[in-house]
Amino acid sequence: MKIFVNQVPFEGVFLEEEIDPSKLDLETELIKFSSPVKLKAHAWRITNALSVDLNIKTRLHAACSRCLKEFDWDWDKDVQLNYPLDNSITFIDLDPEIREEVILDYPIKPLCDPSCKGLCKKCGINKNEGGCNCGST
Numbered sequence: 379m380k381i382f383v384n385q386v387p388f389e390g391v392f393l394e395e396e397i398d399p400s401k402l403d404l405e406t407e408l409i410k411f412s413s414p415v416k417l418k419a420h421a422w423r424i425t426n427a428l429s430v431d432l433n434i435k436t437r438l439h440a441a442c443s444r445c446l447k448e449f450d451w452d453w454d455k456d457v458q459l460n461y462p463l464d465n466s467i468t469f470i471d472l473d474p475e476i477r478e479e480v481i482l483d484y485p486i487k488p489l490c491d492p493s494c495k496g497l498c499k500k501c502g503i504n505k506n507e508g509g510c511n512c513g514s515t
């Protein structure tokens with residue numbers, strides 16, 4: 379998301395945009411996206427600075443680190459950004475900050491559910507979906 383300084387009145391402006399996650403280089407081996415990154419920004423100017431209240435929303439996709447099931451979850455974050463301005467700055471590119479905010483929240487071990495029971499170490503059955511005959515030993 380680019381904000382052109384001369385298009386931001388002092389009283390502020392509301393902006394919306396959807397970005398393809400690949401444009402922000404957001405996908406990793408573990409984390410994929412099942413929706414675009416949706417941005418809602420309120421930008422306004424104060425003397426020599428631009429302030430932005432930004433809401434970032436998207437839907438992430440990963441395989442559970444315990445049971446390997448693929449699942450989606452909604453992700454949503456509000457951030458406040460401030461950029462100093464001088465006469466040489468015509469626009470602000472928010473993409474590096476947006477990328478950082480999203481990546482900061484990536485789970486190290488994604489879980490389909492905090493209580494996921496995982497797979498049986500012997501037969502490989504998904505223990506969330508039923509028991510197996512291996513017993514508890």
Ligand SMILES: [Zn+2]
Pocket residue numbers: 442443444445446447489490491494495496
């Ligand atoms: Zn799981």
Ligand SMILES: [Zn+2]
Pocket residue numbers: 498499500501502503510511512513
């Ligand atoms: Zn088993």
